[in-house]
Every structure is written in C-alpha cells, then in structure tokens.
Amino acid sequence: MMENEHDINGTASSDQKDGEDHDCTTTSTTTSIINTSIHLLKEEADLINRIRDILHLDEEIQQSSVTDRLSPQKHHNDRRFSINNITLSAATLEFKIERVKQKFAAGSMEEAFYECWKIPSEQRTLEIWKLGAESSKKLSCFAVAERWFSEAINACRSHNTDLNIKLEQARIARFYSTYLLRYPMIDIRVDSRGKGIYAKRVISTGEDIFTDIPIVHSQTVDTLTISPACATCTTSLLTPSLYFETSWLQMSDKLRKQIEDNWPKMTIVPCTGCHYEIYCSEECRLKAWVSYHRILCPSNNSATVELYQFCANRQIIVRETWNSIFSPMIIAKLWAMIIIDTVDHLVNDNTSSSSIINSIETSTAIERAKEKFSDFISTGDETYVYTIPRMLRIMQNIFDHSSLPFRYEVDEKEFTYRFYQIACNAQSFSSPTYAAMIYSHFLFNIRNDRNLCQILQKYSHGEPRDQVFGGLFLLQSCLNHSCDNSVEIMDCQVTPEQAGIKVRCKHQLKPGDELTINYVDLGLGRRARRAMLKRAYNFWCECIRCRFEGDDCNSCTECRKYSENNRKSFPACSRCRAAWYCSADCQKRAWKRGHKIICRDWTKERSSSSAN
Ligand SMILES: [Zn+2]
Ligand SMILES: [Zn+2]
Numbered sequence: 253m254m255e256n257e258h259d260i261n262g263t264a265s266s267d268q269k270d271g272e273d274h275d276c277t278t279t280s281t282t283t284s285i286i287n288t289s290i291h292l293l294k295e296e297a298d299l300i301n302r303i304r305d306i307l308h309l310d311e312e313i314q315q316s317s318v319t320d321r322l323s324p325q326k327h328h329n330d331r332r333f334s335i336n337n338i339t340l341s342a343a344t345l346e347f348k349i350e351r352v353k354q355k356f357a358a359g360s361m362e363e364a365f366y367e368c369w370k371i372p373s374e375q376r377t378l379e380i381w382k383l384g385a386e387s388s389k390k391l392s393c394f395a396v397a398e399r400w401f402s403e404a405i406n407a408c409r410s411h412n413t414d415l416n417i418k419l420e421q422a423r424i425a426r427f428y429s430t431y432l433l434r435y436p437m438i439d440i441r442v443d444s445r446g447k448g449i450y451a452k453r454v455i456s457t458g459e460d461i462f463t464d465i466p467i468v469h470s471q472t473v474d475t476l477t478i479s480p481a482c483a484t485c486t487t488s489l490l491t492p493s494l495y496f497e498t499s500w501l502q503m504s505d506k507l508r509k510q511i512e513d514n515w516p517k518m519t520i521v522p523c524t525g526c527h528y529e530i531y532c533s534e535e536c537r538l539k540a541w542v543s544y545h546r547i548l549c550p551s552n553n554s555a556t557v558e559l560y561q562f563c564a565n566r567q568i569i570v571r572e573t574w575n576s577i578f579s580p581m582i583i584a585k586l587w588a589m590i591i592i593d594t595v596d597h598l599v600n601d602n603t604s605s606s607s608i609i610n611s612i613e614t615s616t617a618i619e620r621a622k623e624k625f626s627d628f629i630s631t632g633d634e635t636y637v638y639t640i641p642r643m644l645r646i647m648q649n650i651f652d653h654s655s656l657p658f659r660y661e662v663d664e665k666e667f668t669y670r671f672y673q674i675a676c677n678a679q680s681f682s683s684p685t686y687a688a689m690i691y692s693h694f695l696f697n698i699r700n701d702r703n704l705c706q707i708l709q710k711y712s713h714g715e716p717r718d719q720v721f722g723g724l725f726l727l728q729s730c731l732n733h734s735c736d737n738s739v740e741i742m743d744c745q746v747t748p749e750q751a752g753i754k755v756r757c758k759h760q761l762k763p764g765d766e767l768t769i770n771y772v773d774l775g776l777g778r779r780a781r782r783a784m785l786k787r788a789y790n791f792w793c794e795c796i797r798c799r800f801e802g803d804d805c806n807s808c809t810e811c812r813k814y815s816e817n818n819r820k821s822f823p824a825c826s827r828c829r830a831a832w833y834c835s836a837d838c839q840k841r842a843w844k845r846g847h848k849i850i851c852r853d854w855t856k857e858r859s860s861s862s863a864n
C-alpha cells in the first residue's frame with residue numbers, strides 16, 4: 253500500500269544501529285532489528301561460497317571464515333559481526349575500491365561482489381556498500397542486496413530517497429518474485445509514496461488479472477455465530493438447526509427430517525479439543541491445527557478461552573476491549589503462526605527442541621518467522637492501545653502462557669504494530685460457497701413440495717447472512733487507493749481447498765497505468781472520503797476524482813472563488829452533482845482538463861473496499 257512511510261518496526265530500512273549492545277534475551281523490536289541482519293548474513297555466506305566455487309577460488313580468506321561469522325555465541329558481545337581485525341591502509345583501500353569499480357564496469361558481478369566483501373566491513377565506504385548491493389542484485393541475491401542497500405543507507409547518514417527506493421526494490425524482488433513470474437502482465441514498482449502495482453500490457457475491462465490467497469485470516473466477529481463457516485477454507489457450514497434457530501426445537505421430528513433430507517449435504521468436523529472452531533473436513537482441521545490452532549486451542553492454552561468467548565459473544569464494540577470491525581483473533585493467529593514457524597526453523601536447523609529458550613538462535617528464528625508479515629504497512633494512532641487495555645491483557649496472557657515453546661512478548665509496541673498492520677491491510681473475503689447459496693439450494697430442492705413450502709413459510713426468516721472473513725494478502729496489499737479505482741476485488745475459490753480473492757479489471761488499462769482499488773465507499777462526497785482515508789490510512793487523497801470534484805456549492809471547484817457572502821450557491825454539474833462552477837467558462841475548462849473522465853453518478857457504483 254502507499255502513501256505512508258513504513259513503520260520502522262520489522263522493515264529492513266530500519267536495519268541495525270552500529271555498535272550498540274542490546275539485551276538479546278527479549279524478543280523486543282530492538283533485538284529483532286539486529287537479528288534480521290544475522291539471518292541475512294547467512295544468505296551472504298551462501299553467496300560467497302557460490303562465488304568461490306564459480307571463480308575456483310581457494311585462496312585463504314584472511315578474514316575470519318564465513319562460518320565463524322555465523323556462529324552467534326562466539327560474537328556474543330559484538331553485534332556487528334565485524335569480519336576481521338585487519339585494517340587496510342588508505343592506499344590499499346583506494347586500490348581495492350578501484351578494482352571493484354573495474355570489475356563492476358566490466359560486468360563481472362561475481363568478482364565485483366567478492367572484492368567488495370573482502371573489504372573489512374568497518375572500512376566499507378558508501379560507494380562499496382552501493383556497489384556490493386548492485387552486484388548482488390544483478391546476481392539475483394535479493395536478500396544480500398537488501399542488506400547492503402540498508403548498510404549504504406546507514407553509511408549515507410542523511411536521507412537518501414534513491415537508496416530507499418532501491419532497498420524497497422530489492423525487497424520486492426525477494427518477496428514477490430513468484431507472483432511476478434506467474435502474472436507477467438503486472439509489475440510492482442516503488443516510488444516515494446511506496447509500492448504500487450502497474451499494468452505491463454493492455455488489460456481489458458472485465459479481464460481477471462490475478463488471484464491471491466490470505467497468509468492469515470479470521471472470520472469477522474459479527475458473522476461468526478450467525479453464519480458459521482469452516483475456519484480454514486471459509487466455506488459456509490450453515491446447518492438447518494442454525495438457520496432456523498429457536499424454531500428448530502419447536503418443529504416435529506418429521507418436519508425436521510424432511511428439512512434435513514433436502515438440505516445440501518455437509519460434514520462438520522469440530523476441533524477435537526474445543527468447541528470454538530469448526531471445519532468442513534479432517535484436512536481443514538489438520539491444516540488449522542498444524543499452522544496455528546495447536547497454540548491457541550483452549551485445550552492446550554487455557555488463556556485463550558477469554559478471547560474465543562469474546563469473539564463468540566459478538567462484542568464488536570466493547571469499552572476497553574475492542575473497537576474494530578476485524579476480529580482480534582486474526583492478530584492472535586498471526587502471533588501463533590510466528591511461534592510455530594520459529595519452532596519449525598529451529599528444528600530444521602537441528603537445534604534440539606528442549607533448548608528452545610530465548611537464546612540468540614531463537615531470536616534469529618523469530619525474525620525469520622516474522623519476515624513473512626513484514627511487508628504489510630502499519631500506521632495509526634499509537635495511543636489507541638491504551639483505550640483497549642483489556643484486549644492487550646488478554647493477548648499478553650495468551651502469549652505468556654506456560655504451554656508455549658517460548659514466551660512471545662506482546663508489549664504495547666508490538667500490539668500496536670500488529671493492530672495497524674491488520675487495520676491498514678485486512679481485506680474482506682470468503683469462499684463463494686455462501687450461506688445464502690446453501691439456503692437457496694435447499695429452496696430449490698423443495699420447490700415441488702408445495703405442502704412443505706407452505707409449512708416452512710411460518711418458520712423462514714428470509715435469506716441468511718453470509719460468512720465474512722478478514723485476511724492479509726501479500727500481493728493485494730500492494731494495491732493503492734483511488735476514488736476512481738481501476739480494478740475490483742471479488743471472492744474467489746482460488747484452489748479447490750483455498751478461498752481467496754480475484755482482482756478484475758474495471759476499466760481498460762494501458763501499459764504503465766496503475767491498478768487501484770477503493771478503500772472507502774465511492775458514493776460518499778469528497779470531504780467524507782478524504783476524512784475517512786486520512787483517519788484510517790493516514791493519507792490525503794489526491795486522485796483524479798478528488799482533483800476534479802469539489803466539497804460544497806459555496807466555492808467554484810475550478811477557480812476556487814467563493815460565492816458572495818456564501819449566500820448564493822453555485823450551480824452543480826448536472827450529471828455527477830459533485831462539482832460546482834461560478835461560470836460556464838469554468839465548467840468548460842474543468843471538463844476539458846479532466847472532469848469528463850470522472851463525471852458520472854457515483855452513487856450507483858459498485859463498491860469493493862477493504863474490510864474497514
Ligand atoms: Zn474447510
Ligand atoms: Zn480447539
């Protein structure tokens with residue numbers, strides 16, 4: 253998403269502060285920043301080994317060996333992992349820098365990077381960090397390029413937009429390369445506003461552009477109990493007893509049997525440990541158990557009961573607890589996934605699971621697990637957390653629980669960061685197997701049984717409400733907002749097992765045009781839209797529609813002149829009724845400059861906004 257400076261927590265641009273010694277026994281932000289580079293150092297070691305193979309190098313590395321540098325205990329007191337004790341003389345350094353430049357200019361990226369790397373890190377100049385970054389990027393080692401660009405930014409001291417953009421580009425290459433290969437008609441670009449998705453070829457109206465599946469999702473609390481669904485694949489699990497609610501118990505056994513015989517067949521698999529989560533199949537149950545629920549199931553962690561109860565009671569707005577449309581469960585799931593990924597990394601790295609303590613290995617593994625979520629922007633009022641102390645306490649109790657492999661510290665900062673990640677990026681979606689569809693299948697099945705239809709009229713209360721989920725989507729979250737959006741988001745069964753979203757072209761795109769969605773209701777006036785966008789996403793909308801609409805009838809939308817004493821109002825554009833002009837001249841000029849592109853009745857536009 254755009255417009256906002258990335259929150260410094262968890263992004264590579266906030267890379268380490270040289271030389272500061274931090275307490276490594278916590279999982280706090282400061283430690284996490286340091287450890288990001290440790291984990292990127294491993295990628296660098298791999299690259300160096302690869303280059304040495306390619307170049308058939310067996311020269312003795314004068315510096316301490318690559319593996320030494322990766323052994324965290326050895327350098328416990330030196331967070332910078334400086335690679336050697338040798339200091340090059342000014343003349344040697346200058347000579348080496350010259351050699352790097354030559355290798356780079358000659359297109360020998362392996363040699364260029366190797367030469368950069370051999371210069372002791374304390375002596376690497378801004379130019380060396382930049383050349384190392386550029387050469388590793390050319391070698392498609394984006395994680396390494398990312399580290400070197402962020403070192404270049406550190407070496408730069410003053411703010412450097414160009415380097416920041418390059419750092420972002422390296423991150424994009426690392427995070428989104430699979431998407432970009434799969435969808436060659438789009439490109440992700442960064443500018444000073446942040447990321448955006450652009451068309452690489454003509455994309456026609458109605459064309460499907462890409463699909464995306466959520467990396468974490470949870471059903472919204474307001475549909476959770478009235479429209480039950482599989483917690484994993486989001487397909488509706490509306491049963492007749494749930495649809496008919498209390499009337500179900502008043503029906504005769506015969507009637508209930510008749511209804512059940514005609515209701516679409518479905519299996520409901522509850523969690524074996526609790527009654528809070530239900531699934532459509534054993535596969536979905538297992539998937540949930542493996543990826544987050546074993547951390548959150550009340551049968552393992554008694555502290556989660558309060559959170560599950562809170563969600564089940566549909567308490568969307570409760571003082572001191574929660575005041576948001578998305579479910580707090582999505583944040584809990586995100587942390588549970590980080591914990592599970594961390595443990596998996598440690599097991600894969602052969603750390604014996606008994607020693608999973610808050611060691612530096614654990615913090616490094618946590619950083620690696622967090623990476624998956626690090627590309628979602630997070631921006632908002634930092635004091636909000638203090639208005640919901642109960643939710644903070646509920647989360648702290650869950651993640652400080654003795655059942656966990658390690659304690660995950662949920663402090664105000666971490667809570668706020670995750671809260672706004674979800675608030676800024678959550679997209680509503682669900683499986684196209686909606687509750688309403690199940691109900692209409694049922695009506696279809698009984699259409700010839702006049703008698704049954706008549707009896708049911710007494711009990712029916714119309715179409716059921718559909719299940720709604722909120723999810724974080726990696727590619728979709730790069731889409732920026734426009735009040736005249738060019739693409740729409742629709743629910744989609746992406747694979748037979750996984751529901752997600754589909755992005756469809758709303759009006760034709762030329763190469764270079766940006767794909768945009770609308771975060772707010774398009775039927776609203778400009779003032780209301782801008783206020784909502786500012787409040788929820790912290791930017792002031794300057795889209796084409798905002799540029800060619802006005803706020804009220806007292807000033808001319810084109811020349812900005814005020815009507816006399818604000819008494820007389822200017823006439824509105826008869827089609828869109830969202831612009832006011834002092835004269836026919838002003839109207840004509842505005843029309844030509846661009847009003848014609850956005851002039852239509854917006855109250856009839858279909859909305860496809862984000863979850864909040
Ligand atoms: Zn399912
Ligand atoms: Zn459970």
Ligand SMILES: [Zn+2]
Nearest residue numbers: 735793795798
């Ligand atoms: Zn706008």
Ligand SMILES: [Zn+2]
Nearest residue numbers: 808811834838
């Ligand atoms: Zn005017």
Ligand SMILES: [Zn+2]
Nearest residue numbers: 825827828851
């Ligand atoms: Zn108009």
